[in-house]
Amino acid sequence: MSYEQFAYLYDRLMHDVPYDKWVQIIKKAANDYKVKGANLLDLACGTGELSIRLSRAGFQVTGIDLSEDMLSVAQAKTMEAGEAVFYIEQDMSQLEGLPVFDIVCICCDSINYLQTDEDVINTFKSVYEHLDENGLFIFDVHSLYKMNHLFINQTYAVNDEDVSLIWQCYEGDYPNSVEHDLSFFQLDDKTDMYRRYDELHFQRTYSLEQYIEWIEQAGFTILKVEADFSEGPINEKAERLFFYCKKK
Template sequence: MTYGKFAYLYDELMKDVPYEKWVGFINKQASMYGVKGKNLLDLACGTGELSIQLADNGYSVTGVDLSADMLAVAKEKAEEKGHSLLLIEQDMSELEGLDLYDIIGIFCDSLNYLQTENAVMQTFERVFQHLKPGGLFLFDVHSIYKMNHLFIDQTYAYNGEDVSYIWQCFVGEYPDSVEHELTFFHLDSRTNQYQRYDELHVQRTFSIEQYETWLSKAGFELLEISADFLDSKLNAESERIFFTARKR
């Protein structure tokens, strides 16, 4: 999934996303599992908001994203905040030629944008290849419960001063997948008129057991599965599932 005009409006629309909770999760897991290094690869880094906050926390961050538009926004933001992030345009399922990292993360349910089992398995294999021995692989995904009960047939809306959207969710082509139809309106300051843009985002998730199997096949040791930023115990109605794995 690549982003077009949406890349330049993303931060305004997602300003309530609790990035600080992801930072806290990363810090806690790194401390708990004895990761000393601070070299971190942020896959599907988007506009770089999380990457920048991680840099603020002392990490040496490389950001990878499929969208050149997202990376352009990330570069400008990082420079404004005094960070020199290495930003690379790549598909995470075809990751190659990068350094070895202490931590690799795929956050904000970005893994759910991969539509096939093969793409997820390939991503896990590429992550394994780019981790140092003992390095951590951290990622979160939407639960099957959230996909089928909180997204399907739902409509969400946001009405801001300069940006508004209508977000409709429909059953996707694959099992446990959803199609997000986004229509958003942006006020053009030059013309004082609203411009309409439409985008389709598709996400798919899999069972916890399936992710466990793929991690094992890729060579990882699964350390922990948690829910909702470690704030609650994993249960049938957990919405966001977090995985912590280590390269053997």
């Protein structure tokens, strides 16, 4: 599943995403676990916002995304920022033709957009094949609590002068899944009228135990699991889980 027209409004409507926190935890993990190189693969890189910040932080970044529209935005932003990020259009569950990397990250709950168990399992296998023996794999996902108690039957809205968004969340067909029904309205300067665009996006998560099982089956050792950008115990109302893994 990939973003289409929403890709061109994503940064505007999602301006509060804490990208700098992701950069901080990746830099800290690279230091804590003594990762030797700086070649980093940013899977599901979207509009390149995180890729650009990681590049500024000193990583040599390759960004991969399934959405051609997202990558078009990312490329333009990267050129404007004067950074060097190499972008590729691929499915993260079917990576091919790539070198190995010192760090692979999948941020912003992007794994939750994979629709089947097989897609998640294949993604972990693909990452394993493209990670250096001493490399680090970092990813985050929505918790069961967030998916089932904070998303379902909720409505979010953004209302600016020239663009608005209505975001409705419904329970999905699969366990622990949600459908995001997005309707956004953008002012057309030529006609002085608003154009409406609709997209439907799907997210699905799994239990902590299930992720651990799949990660270990793919050949990884889990170094630690954290929640909500903080160290310490994971409580039952944690919203986002972070996994730090290396090859066995």
